[in-house]
Amino acid sequence: MSEEQLKVHRDAIDAIDAQVLALLNQRAQHARTIGEIKGSGVVYRPEREAQVLTRIREINQGPLSDEAAAKLFREVMSACLALERPLTIAFLGPEGTFSQAAAIKHFGHAASTQACASIDDAFRAVESRSADYVVAPVENSTEGAVGRTLDLMVNSPLSICGEVVLRIHHHLLHQGPDRSAIKRVYSHAQSLAQCHEWLNKNLPADVERISVASNAEAARLASLDITSAAIAGDAAAEKFGLLKLAENIEDEPNNTTRFLVLGHQHTTASGKDKTSLVISAPNRPGALHALIEPLARHGVSMTKFESRPSRTGLWEYLFFVDVEGHASDARLTAALDELRGTAAFVKVLGAYPVAVL
Numbered sequence: 001m002s003e004e005q006l007k008v009h010r011d012a013i014d015a016i017d018a019q020v021l022a023l024l025n026q027r028a029q030h031a032r033t034i035g036e037i038k039g040s041g042v043v044y045r046p047e048r049e050a051q052v053l054t055r056i057r058e059i060n061q062g063p064l065s066d067e068a069a070a071k072l073f074r075e076v077m078s079a080c081l082a083l084e085r086p087l088t089i090a091f092l093g094p095e096g097t098f099s100q101a102a103a104i105k106h107f108g109h110a111a112s113t114q115a116c117a118s119i120d121d122a123f124r125a126v127e128s129r130s131a132d133y134v135v136a137p138v139e140n141s142t143e144g145a146v147g148r149t150l151d152l153m154v155n156s157p158l159s160i161c162g163e164v165v166l167r168i169h170h171h172l173l174h175q176g177p178d179r180s181a182i183k184r185v186y187s188h189a190q191s192l193a194q195c196h197e198w199l200n201k202n203l204p205a206d207v208e209r210i211s212v213a214s215n216a217e218a219a220r221l222a223s224l225d226i227t228s229a230a231i232a233g234d235a236a237a238e239k240f241g242l243l244k245l246a247e248n249i250e251d252e253p254n255n256t257t258r259f260l261v262l263g264h265q266h267t268t269a270s271g272k273d274k275t276s277l278v279i280s281a282p283n284r285p286g287a288l289h290a291l292i293e294p295l296a297r298h299g300v301s302m303t304k305f306e307s308r309p310s311r312t313g314l315w316e317y318l319f320f321v322d323v324e325g326h327a328s329d330a331r332l333t334a335a336l337d338e339l340r341g342t343a344a345f346v347k348v349l350g351a352y353p354v355a356v357l
Ligand SMILES: O=C(O)C(=O)C[C@]1(C(=O)O)C=C[C@@H](O)C=C1
Pocket: 031, 034, 035, 043, 044, 045, 046, 048, 049, 052, 076, 077, 078, 080, 081, 084
């Protein structure tokens, strides 16, 4: 292609960029006015964001993929929302964790992220209103439930207002290119478990595996010592300037973590929602069946069922249940009313849009 031909297309791109920018600023102006109408009310509207992103995917005609188009609009909405009021999102730190990556995936880059020392601290930051929302891991496709997040939700005044699904890729990170220098590998216990087979096959048996509070902490430790390596993701590799000696070492190629977004608001229906509940049954035969039966009878589909010891009585259990639909849907309201009559304890943890990205 000649320089002249390139110029024709670059001039066209310059002209289009000017139009796109003018339109984006018009959009931002509307968002700013919406912010004024909302006044001191809640600015972040997860149901509306889900509708905007879903519509973008539907009307996209390419050549951009639906995913790429939705990601661009994710950032556009993030910048528009920041004009109404910038948001602060608490996550399990330090900087560079998958929780931070999930927070940015969901809220875009215009939101500020606030690293917390534990999932408990991240909940507390929002409960005390020093942050607006918390993004907390709740389940991993290989390792199962994140018990601490489930336990915290039982007593927290916060409600779930969104979910984020993140593909997790782990890498072996090290300061230099020489794998034989490695005497120990640091990572979060869940990540060590998710890469267990790879470690068995690819590192000598005497290389110690040490679990630490987070993958980012593991990367920080590896950046201080040539005999240490870490298992962590891209963000941690970048932050601590480490080399990827092996990429995508997770045993399960579809390794995915689901995170929940919690805040002080109740989300209205978006058209494609989920509701999360925690319920407990009296300790007698058939009690569990009695809990589930009203859901089935009212045609409510369950997408998750997880049990946890209740911590209040020996051999008593709490059941974490996700169902399709919004808590305000007629079928769900009827099922919930019946459940409240039979279960020892029922709490709606939140009703929220199904993840679009
Ligand atoms: O529709 C709104 O309520 C807006 O504030 C606008 C907008 C957007 O940019 O589209 C921005 C933030 C909200 O979370 C949802 C949507």
